[in-house]
Amino acid sequence: xxxxxxxxxxxxxxxxxxxxxxxxxxxxxxxxxxxxxxxxxxxxxxxxxxxxxxxxxxxxxxxxxxxxxxxxxxxxxxxxxxxxxxxxxxxxxxxxxxxxxxxxxxxxxxxxxx
Amino acid sequence: xxxxxxxxxxxxxxxxxxxxxxxxxxxxxxxxxxxxxxxxxxxxxxxxxxxxxxxxxxxxxxxxxxxxxxxxxxxxxxxxxxxxxxxxxxxxxxxxxxxxxxxxxxxxxxxxxxxx
Numbered sequence: 618x619x620x621x622x623x624x625x626x627x628x629x630x631x632x633x634x635x636x637x638x639x640x641x642x643x644x645x646x647x648x649x650x651x652x653x654x655x656x657x658x659x660x661x662x663x664x665x666x667x668x669x670x671x672x673x674x675x676x677x678x679x680x681x682x683x684x685x686x687x688x689x690x691x692x693x694x695x696x697x698x699x700x701x702x703x704x705x706x707x708x709x710x711x712x713x714x715x716x717x718x719x720x721x722x723x724x725x726x727x728x729x730x731x
Numbered sequence: 732x733x734x735x736x737x738x739x740x741x742x743x744x745x746x747x748x749x750x751x752x753x754x755x756x757x758x759x760x761x762x763x764x765x766x767x768x769x770x771x772x773x774x775x776x777x778x779x780x781x782x783x784x785x786x787x788x789x790x791x792x793x794x795x796x797x798x799x800x801x802x803x804x805x806x807x808x809x810x811x812x813x814x815x816x817x818x819x820x821x822x823x824x825x826x827x828x829x830x831x832x833x834x835x836x837x838x839x840x841x842x843x844x845x846x847x
Contacts, residue, residue, distance in 0.1 A: 721773030
């Protein structure tokens, strides 16, 4: 069965510092990969997605992620974090050819200190 | 564009009761998926509706059922509520790739269900 691991439950960074959130997946084949962000009391907003092609994908709000097939990873990065980036971040996978069933990791809570 | 809307925002029920949650998809979307997000967890897939039929189902008991209407809106019903059903219920909509859609799901704000 497919699974997603986000090893960091909680991360604290200073505003202006760089950020990397880790995501590893277990899947029979290369899945579709997603990063979502959830602010308190809100639904999920898609930051970026990887389907195929260039393994470095750019998203909204200055985020990027790199797909590494050999490591089964899809880590999220941002060069300079803003206080408004404080939220819960979820990595998710879906079978290629469909995104009807997303499998999510348990999330990483990002705290930003001023 | 109204995006995905869900009602109600919050709901409090007691054990054994039944509940109905509602979702209106984003304009132009014809597929609705439901997820359960327990506190401190990632969302878990419940089921998906397309063309008024359940197309895929996650590992949830039959107490969880749904419906999709001709206007693509959807309901999630949960019978015989348990304390463990307390969670944020998220609805997501998408359009089938064959109809010009993409594989992206758009999420609503969710309904917070508390079972006492």
